[in-house]
Each structure stands twice: as C-alpha cells, then as structure tokens.
Amino acid sequence: MLGWRVDFRTDPGRGPRPGAAAMNAPLPSHVLPEALRRTASPALLERLKARFGERCSTALAVRQQHGRDESPLDAPPPDAVVWCESNEDVADAVRLAADEAVPVIPFGVGSSLEGHLLAVQGGISLDLSRMNRVLAVQPEDLTVTVQAGVTRKQLNDEIRHTGLFFPIDPGADASLGGMSATRASGTNAVRYGTMRENVLGLTVVTASGEVLHTGTRARKSSAGYDLTRLMVGSEGTLGVITEVTLRLYPQPEAVSAATCSFPSIDAAVRTTIEVIQLGVPIARCELLDANAVRAVNRHDRLALKEAPMLLMEFHGSPAGVAEQAATVQAVAAEHGGEGFEWATTTEERTRLWTARHHAYFSALQSRPGCRCVTTDTCVPISRLAQCIDESVAEVEAAGLPYFIVGHVGDGNFHLGYLIDPAIPAEREQAEALNQRLVERAIRLDGTCTGEHGIGLHKMDFLVTEAGAGAVALMRSVKQALDPKNIMNPGKIFTL
Known part of the structure; x- marks a missing residue:
C-alpha cells in the first residue's frame, strides 16, 4: 500500500465535491506538518x-x-x-x-x-489562466505559439479558419501549459501522438526567475541537450512553462465515427489489437465497458447497447475513411462485434464524444456519494488484453463497483474504482487493487501512468517502474535546476 491516506473532507471554500460525503481523516503523509x-x-x-x-x-x-x-x-x-x-x-x-x-x-x-x-x-x-493569447500562427509551417493559459478548445476555435487543428484531446478543456507539464495525451493519441511529440519549443521561467527559450520551430534539431523534452512532463518541478510552440495538422477532408458492441471486453480489446497491428491509421479507438456505457446512457440520455463497446473515429479522404472503416468492421465481425453504427454528421459525432468525455462524471453519478480512485496504466498493445482481463477478474472478485474507459488504440486504459469515502475499507481495497494493476502493467513492460503524470498519487510507483537509481538521477537534475526546491516541491518524488 502507498504511504499516505487520502483526506476526503469537504472544502468550506468551494463546498463539498460532487457526490462526496463529509469525513474527517488525517492529511496525506506527503503534506508537511x-x-x-x-x-x-x-x-x-x-x-x-x-x-x-x-x-x-x-x-x-x-x-x-x-x-x-x-x-x-x-x-x-x-x-x-x-x-x-x-x-x-x-x-x-x-x-x-x-x-x-x-x-x-x-x-x-x-x-x-x-x-x-x-x-x-x-x-x-x-x-496562468490570464496568459491566454495565441501569439503567432504559422500555417505554412503548421505551427503555432501560444501562452500557457490558452486551452485546447480555445486554440482550435481561433485557428479553425486556417484549415488546421491541434489534435491532442485529454477530455477536459485543459490549458496547453498544463498539458505540456503533465505530458498529456487523450483520445487522438493513437494517430497523432502525445504532447511529447507535438511540443516543438517552450518559454520557461526557471527557479531563479530567468526566462529561457527551448527548442525552435524547426521539425528537428541535434543542438545540445533536449531541454524541451526535459520540461515536458516535469509537472512544474523544474520551471514554470509560460509559452508553448506546437505542431498543427490539416483538418481532415472527411471524418466518420462509429460504435460497435462486443460480447466481452476481451473481444473488443482483441479487435483493437488486430486493427493496430494491421496498420489501420485509425484516429480514435476508445473502449467503454458495460458499466461505463450504462452510466453515459443515463447521464447523456443515449440508447447505446449496454455491452462492451468501441467508439472509433476515422480521418482522411472520403475513400480512405471508407476503406479504414470497412477493414475495422470486418475485423470486429470476426470477434463477435455487432451493431456497427455510424455517426457521420458533426452533431452526431459531437454527441458521442461528449458522452465519452462525460464517462468519469457519469460513473460518479451511478453511485451517489461515491469518489473514484482512477488508474492510468499503459502497456504494449500486444499485452493489453492480458492486462485488462486479469484486472477485471480481480475487481469482480473483490465486489467493488467499477467502470473502464480507455484509449485502447495505444494500450492505455483507466479502471475507475467507485468507493464510499465513509468506508475506509473500500478505499484501502481500491488502492490494493490499483497497486496490483500497476505491478501487472510494469511486469508486462508497461507504465504506471500513460498520461496523468506522477503527482502525489504515483510517487511510490515511479520507484517500482524506473528503479531507485533512475529516480536518484531525476533528483540530481531537480537539485541542479532548483537548488532551493521551490518549484512545485513534493511532486514526482521527495527531496
């Protein structure tokens, strides 16, 4: 188990969290007295x-x-x-x-x-929310430079007229500075990559108050240490990201979304594995288990079949999209997939993806008063079925309410354990299941966090995954760049 305990107390300044029960509990041990x-x-x-x-x-x-x-x-x-x-x-x-x-x-x-x-x-x-200006758009180079407080939706609204878009979509309308700091990804990562691949350069304020610029708008460079990649994913522990230069992509000529139901999670996952191994350039491939589908049906008033489901999206030319979809539909049929339904209009696609992004909050509402302990493991695509199957078997045996959503096209899935914050045993059970899931993912050559970052919750897991020597090297970098330990201290690891 982790060496801290979660405090689920309500916050008098903002009122209770949605669905949270008031409870007095000790502060996490990472909080200094x-x-x-x-x-x-x-x-x-x-x-x-x-x-x-x-x-x-x-x-x-x-x-x-x-x-x-x-x-x-x-x-x-x-x-x-x-x-x-x-x-x-x-x-x-x-x-x-x-x-x-x-x-x-x-x-x-x-x-x-x-x-x-x-x-x-x-x-x-x-x-940094007031640092919300798009500073420069270079459509001929497919790049843009923004202040850190610009959100992904704001950026896409402001560049829509250029025929370009920024594809990274973590669900929340997060700031691009925050997305860079956590190395975020999301539903489009299977085709377009994560923030790691899409950040070309940064402006960063260091621990001494110096303003530095890393990277350029060139697509590649061999000039010295890659400070941009060092800062991307550093979670604010090495400096404050204030500006970001990003890759953009042409808006696809044709976009089509589809849902397909499966007799089991295993069948849906094996369909995904085969689609990726065939090289189909699918843009989005999301898994919702029956519990997640049931929750979004109630929350968003949909009528999706309450069975494991893949929600997919295809980008390209009309002919290319049709070819991709036909291939995926054939693969799905071999694994028992049925009810292939298309959403070709913008309104239909938006409704489906909005429901997918609501899955977390929909699940919370399925058990009034609950809180959610979420996982974020990512494994090689060939190991995905094994990781999910064993994890589902464990939570089913434990009897704890749960749901699964996942960016399964790149091997990343989230298993959410729905716990009653007034019952400490449920929280302890969820954390024990989470720990076994992380250990399983690492054993399968995966990671404890595909996109959320380490923060506080996964500090112990980082040592398990990277090893004490690697974490010690990270500490050395932190101490060199931030000798007074003022940059978001107590996150990723402690000094």
Whole structure:
C-alpha cells in the first residue's frame, strides 16, 4: 500500500465535491506538518501585493479554489494566489518567492488528476489562466505559439479558419501549459501522438526567475541537450512553462465515427489489437465497458447497447475513411462485434464524444456519494488484453463497483474504482487493487501512468517502474535546476 491516506473532507471554500460525503481523516503523509511548511511571511505577501495589486489574493475561498484539482486528495491551501499576465509577471513572482525559498505552484484550469496543484509544502499558486493569447500562427509551417493559459478548445476555435487543428484531446478543456507539464495525451493519441511529440519549443521561467527559450520551430534539431523534452512532463518541478510552440495538422477532408458492441471486453480489446497491428491509421479507438456505457446512457440520455463497446473515429479522404472503416468492421465481425453504427454528421459525432468525455462524471453519478480512485496504466498493445482481463477478474472478485474507459488504440486504459469515502475499507481495497494493476502493467513492460503524470498519487510507483537509481538521477537534475526546491516541491518524488 502507498504511504499516505487520502483526506476526503469537504472544502468550506468551494463546498463539498460532487457526490462526496463529509469525513474527517488525517492529511496525506506527503503534506508537511505546519511547523515544516514554508509559509510565505507577511513581508513576502506585502511585496507580492505591492507588485501585483489586486492580482494577488490571500482570501481563503480563492486559496482553497487553487489548492485542489480533480483528484480525491486534499491538502491545506496555498498562502496566496497571484494572477500572472506576462512572462515578466511570472519571473517577478518566482524571484520574490525564491528570496524566502517559498514554493511556487503553477495553476492552469485545475483539471489534473494526481494532486499536482496541492500546496503540500505551502507556497504561492501562480494562476496562468490570464496568459491566454495565441501569439503567432504559422500555417505554412503548421505551427503555432501560444501562452500557457490558452486551452485546447480555445486554440482550435481561433485557428479553425486556417484549415488546421491541434489534435491532442485529454477530455477536459485543459490549458496547453498544463498539458505540456503533465505530458498529456487523450483520445487522438493513437494517430497523432502525445504532447511529447507535438511540443516543438517552450518559454520557461526557471527557479531563479530567468526566462529561457527551448527548442525552435524547426521539425528537428541535434543542438545540445533536449531541454524541451526535459520540461515536458516535469509537472512544474523544474520551471514554470509560460509559452508553448506546437505542431498543427490539416483538418481532415472527411471524418466518420462509429460504435460497435462486443460480447466481452476481451473481444473488443482483441479487435483493437488486430486493427493496430494491421496498420489501420485509425484516429480514435476508445473502449467503454458495460458499466461505463450504462452510466453515459443515463447521464447523456443515449440508447447505446449496454455491452462492451468501441467508439472509433476515422480521418482522411472520403475513400480512405471508407476503406479504414470497412477493414475495422470486418475485423470486429470476426470477434463477435455487432451493431456497427455510424455517426457521420458533426452533431452526431459531437454527441458521442461528449458522452465519452462525460464517462468519469457519469460513473460518479451511478453511485451517489461515491469518489473514484482512477488508474492510468499503459502497456504494449500486444499485452493489453492480458492486462485488462486479469484486472477485471480481480475487481469482480473483490465486489467493488467499477467502470473502464480507455484509449485502447495505444494500450492505455483507466479502471475507475467507485468507493464510499465513509468506508475506509473500500478505499484501502481500491488502492490494493490499483497497486496490483500497476505491478501487472510494469511486469508486462508497461507504465504506471500513460498520461496523468506522477503527482502525489504515483510517487511510490515511479520507484517500482524506473528503479531507485533512475529516480536518484531525476533528483540530481531537480537539485541542479532548483537548488532551493521551490518549484512545485513534493511532486514526482521527495527531496
């Protein structure tokens, strides 16, 4: 079991979380006791207010809002919130905090799932949501540069007229700075890759308050260490990402979505494996088990067959899309797939994908008052069926309510355990199942997190996956770039 306990207490500043039951529980052990927290002094708060005016707040409700993400984890709120509007704002805030070795925690929209935003050692929350300008679009090069607070939907709305789009879709309308920091991916990753493949360059404020630029708009480079890839996925522990240069893609000439039901999860997964191994350039391939389909039917008033289902999307020319779809339909039929239904209009596709993105919250509503412990394993596609089958057998034997959604086209799936926060035994059971699932994924040459990041929840799993020596090397990098340990400390690993 992990070395901390989740605090499911309600938050008086924002009200109870949806479906959460009030409960007093100890703080996670990664949260430092008050005496060891690096609290901002009154003098530092005054300096911040003098620099930022009304854009610096110490109001309890504001601090609590910025001290919680979508994870089931809780911690005391940050000491202050500063809204930044420029690189200079971020640099000045970091310098002021560094003077007292006070932590700095970047904040985008608060949609992360692993406790990335929690002020576990105290500190200042830097809200980058006002850094929301698209700075430059280069359609001839298929690139764009944005401030970190631009969200993925905003970007696509603003570049729609160019005939280009940005494909990475983690579900939530997350900020592109946050998506870079967590190395996010989502439903389109099977065709377009993750943030790792689609970030060309960054502007980053370092722990000393220096503004650095990494990468270029060129498609490749052999110039020195790859600082862009070092920062992508660093979860704010090495610097604050303030600008991002991204790859764009032509909007496909034709788009078609389809659903297909299967007699079992295994049949759906084996269909996916064969489709990928055949080289079909499918754009999206999502799995929903019967529990997830049942939940989205109720939440979004759909009438999908309540059986394991693949939700797929095809991009290309009309002929190419038709060929892809015919191939997939034939493969699905060999595995018992039936009810192949098409959604060719934008409205039909949007309704299906909206329901898919609602699956997490739909599942929460299926058990009133519950919370969800989510998994994020990813394995080689050839091992996916084994990993899911064994994991389902375990949770079925345990009798804990659950649901499965997954980006199975790239071997990534999420098993959500629905627990009653008032019953500690259920939480412990979910964490035990999660630990066995992670151990299984690693044994199958996979990872503990395909897209959510380490944050707080997966710190112990990182050691299991990477090894003590590799984590020690990561610590050395952190200590070299952030000697005062002010950049989102207590995440990924502890110093």
